[in-house]
Amino acid sequence: MTGLTATLAAGNFANGNGDLTYIITGTPSSSGTASFAINIGGQACTITRNVVTDLPPINTQTDCTGTILPLATSGNRNFTVNGKSVTATFSNANTVSVRNAGAARTCDGGHIGTQSLNIMSEYEATLLGGKDKYGNSIYNYPSSARIKIKFSTPITNFKVFHTGMHNDEKYTYTFKKNGVTVHPTMKLVCSSYGNHYYIISSNTVSSNLNDHNTDVYGTYVIGGAWFDEVEINATQSGGRSDNYSALQPHGSLATFCVGDVQ
Structure with missing residues (x-):
């Protein structure tokens, strides 16, 4: 899947526990699973999100329906x-x-x-x-x-x-x-x-x-x-x-x- 970008929201690191907020923007090319590689402070992981779009199914009718x-x-x-x-x-x-x-x-x-x-x-x-x-x-x-x-x-x-x-x-x-x-x-x-x-x-x-x-x-x-x-x-x-x-x-x-x- 293409078309989506995960952007880290602005902020500062602090001692102790905290949260990182990523904002996902764009238009997905299709439905499915979107994967984003994350690398922060030498730690790497991949986050995934299920994406559902309004994409219609493939039309195999023999005539033109559009x-x-x-x-x-x-x-x-x-x-x-x-x-x-x-x-x-x-x-x-x-x-x-x-x-x-x-x-x-x-x-x-x-x-x-x-x-x-x-x-x-x-x-x-x-x-x-x-x-x-x-x-x-x-x-x-x-x-x-x-x-x-x-x-x-x-x-x-x-x-x-x-x-x-x-x-x-x-x-x-x-x-x-x-x-x-x-x-x-x-x-x-x-x-x-x-x-x-x-x-x-x-x-x-x-x-x-x-x-x-x-x-x-x-x-x-x-x-x-x-x-x-x-x-x-x-x-x-x-x-x-x-x-x-x-x-x-x-x-x-x-x-x-x-x-x-x-």
């Missing part, structure tokens, strides 16, 4: 979640764009929202000219992408509806609260076509599908802790779309749902 995040690559977007106003500030965008004519798919294959974030896709690729052996235009695809989203108030149950991710792609998320990295839980909600999406680690998701003609989709959620900053770093093989000896770059698109705010 608000679809309005998207941008820079600047602010205002929205409300359960009556609470939130501002999302987008920055550090590289090889991502906003698609207003389509959105990612839900677990049942339907579309959600009216926008998606295109990541390393043909919209961010360079058109090289010419046609491949299938008659498709040849592109040079990027091999990485990133974007940062800063929220005006802590959020949780950040749900990602992710379409078109294939086995050469990895998406790593970093979460912070008040500038300090926190470690919420990432859970897979669903995956189409034989459960191709999977969680690699506590903050990275990928796919094992190598057929780039299949429109695979899945949903995952990040919760169990409050955070006010999300940074996404993505990688794929990149390169020419007609390099048939290598993994074919493709990119993907994502729509986001903010489930709860503090």
Whole structure:
């Protein structure tokens, strides 16, 4: 658990018995046990306190139970979640764009929202000219992408509806609260076509599908802790779309749902 600080109240030592008063301040990152290392006059100990927060449970429902995040690559977007106003500030965008004519798919294959974030896709690729052996235009695809989203108030149950991710792609998320990295839980909600999406680690998701003609989709959620900053770093093989000896770059698109705010 992070976010709490124990500060010794001002005073003076005296002979005989006495008390030390510590004031605990801050906002806990989650419920659980908070531990504080104490060292006074060469004597060391650890004090613990049970902490209970208003943190909601991780929401693994297949739909968006909060608000679809309005998207941008820079600047602010205002929205409300359960009556609470939130501002999302987008920055550090590289090889991502906003698609207003389509959105990612839900677990049942339907579309959600009216926008998606295109990541390393043909919209961010360079058109090289010419046609491949299938008659498709040849592109040079990027091999990485990133974007940062800063929220005006802590959020949780950040749900990602992710379409078109294939086995050469990895998406790593970093979460912070008040500038300090926190470690919420990432859970897979669903995956189409034989459960191709999977969680690699506590903050990275990928796919094992190598057929780039299949429109695979899945949903995952990040919760169990409050955070006010999300940074996404993505990688794929990149390169020419007609390099048939290598993994074919493709990119993907994502729509986001903010489930709860503090």
